[in-house]
Amino acid sequence: MGPQAQNPSSSAPEWEALHQVARQEIRARLRTLSAGTVEDLSREVLVTLFRLSRRERLVDPEALIHTLAHRVCVDHVRRQRGPAGRLDPVAEAEAPPQPALPGAATDMPVDLLELFRFFVVERFRELDFPCQELAKRFYVEQSWSTVAEQMGLRHPTVIKRWARCMLQVRRLVRSQQGRLWEWARSVLSR
Amino acid sequence: MNLTRSHEWTARRLLGYGAGILAEGETLEVEQHLRSCTECRTQLAAIRPPAGSDPRHLPASLVATWPRSSRLLVGAERELVVRHLHQCELCRASLEFVGYPQVLASPHAAPSRMARLGRRWTTWAWAVGVIGAAAGAVAWLLVSPTSSLRNMMATGVPDARGRATPAAMVTFETAVDSLARSGLRLPQPGYRGHALDVGVVTSVSGLVLVLPPALQPPTPEIGVRTMTMTLEREEQVVATHQGRFYALGDAIRLRPEDRLDAGLYELRFSLAPADTAGKPVVWAYRLRVR
Numbered sequence: 001m002g003p004q005a006q007n008p009s010s011s012a013p014e015w016e017a018l019h020q021v022a023r024q025e026i027r028a029r030l031r032t033l034s035a036g037t038v039e040d041l042s043r044e045v046l047v048t049l050f051r052l053s054r055r056e057r058l059v060d061p062e063a064l065i066h067t068l069a070h071r072v073c074v075d076h077v078r079r080q081r082g083p084a085g086r087l088d089p090v091a092e093a094e095a096p097p098q099p100a101l102p103g104a105a106t107d108m109p110v111d112l113l114e115l116f117r118f119f120v121v122e123r124f125r126e127l128d129f130p131c132q133e134l135a136k137r138f139y140v141e142q143s144w145s146t147v148a149e150q151m152g153l154r155h156p157t158v159i160k161r162w163a164r165c166m167l168q169v170r171r172l173v174r175s176q177q178g179r180l181w182e183w184a185r186s187v188l189s190r
Numbered sequence: 191m192n193l194t195r196s197h198e199w200t201a202r203r204l205l206g207y208g209a210g211i212l213a214e215g216e217t218l219e220v221e222q223h224l225r226s227c228t229e230c231r232t233q234l235a236a237i238r239p240p241a242g243s244d245p246r247h248l249p250a251s252l253v254a255t256w257p258r259s260s261r262l263l264v265g266a267e268r269e270l271v272v273r274h275l276h277q278c279e280l281c282r283a284s285l286e287f288v289g290y291p292q293v294l295a296s297p298h299a300a301p302s303r304m305a306r307l308g309r310r311w312t313t314w315a316w317a318v319g320v321i322g323a324a325a326g327a328v329a330w331l332l333v334s335p336t337s338s339l340r341n342m343m344a345t346g347v348p349d350a351r352g353r354a355t356p357a358a359m360v361t362f363e364t365a366v367d368s369l370a371r372s373g374l375r376l377p378q379p380g381y382r383g384h385a386l387d388v389g390v391v392t393s394v395s396g397l398v399l400v401l402p403p404a405l406q407p408p409t410p411e412i413g414v415r416t417m418t419m420t421l422e423r424e425e426q427v428v429a430t431h432q433g434r435f436y437a438l439g440d441a442i443r444l445r446p447e448d449r450l451d452a453g454l455y456e457l458r459f460s461l462a463p464a465d466t467a468g469k470p471v472v473w474a475y476r477l478r479v480r
Binding site: 116129 | 221247280
């Protein structure tokens, strides 16, 4: 962790101490994880916390770490299950690691679902602002009905617009090489 | 469709729905099922972005494992991450926070290609059952000028549909002599009627492109903005270059390592916006290589 990046003011979070809390929280939830994975996940928690701290003053960072640690554990289990696995949260903290299902990116430390969402939003930011607006709203709400309500549009209209937006992304999914696209193809072939 | 089948069918598509990647009809069916199924709604809630995450920024899992994960980014997503990082102060600060450099690690292209070749060869050797013959074939493939392995190494590895993936073997040279012989004058942007015939492009002279006035910075302030040049073929990134706008000079040169494969290419110039709220300005040209 790079303490050199901290704000030196007295109210700045004690990042090293928070990192230690994050490690403990993750180990408590998934006790069979290797030390390297615990380090990756705890750093992921800290990055999210750092971003939050840039947006607002953190009132109770330890409580936030508790929530974020739970979430990265859920996400980690989902990544290990791969695109063919179930999405429901971690059932047993001490459960032995499950064998990876076909298509699981066990050597890919990044969350491919998050990376795919980032790719879509960023690509539309460059090429098509209305599509980016739809993408941002949908990725937050995860419901086209809610997005349609927010935008004052009919539900089928919003879905039709989105389908048009995604035409070029779906073309990329079919043609591009790399882990992200292999993942997207696995998701589509289910 | 009965309820049970609909439930299983939907459960398999929840990840695709959450990624927004499903086709229109499937999206409608999933939403219809979600209205009446608590279990599917619970599963979907598990992939809702957590508080603090923002799809407009690099995923926290990418930043946290940057030296390993940035190495695995290739093609379009790698190019996008490079551009984003250049423009996004928060993502650069996040990398600095975890003590990682603000540049992507070199890609892992070569090992995965060799690994794929290795798997193919192992299968072949087992089928024939003669290891010595396989070794002989290896030697022949490496020395024969028409061998498929040699062609594959020059043009890329065929994908699942048998099409070759172009390898990144073209470099961009900026501020070259605009009076160079065989330089091609690019028309003003907006000229998209037909592809520009650029003839044969080899490693000897490369392809010199004299830039139109629109591709030269009108003011010093605009000159310091980042210009990204990308050469694509069949939606695959062949090469990319990033630098200051002013550094382009009057002309640029595309120099392939070997002769550039014949076909249609797209050359894109993307000028970063003045601030993060703005949109980049993009110019694109289609080039026909013979």
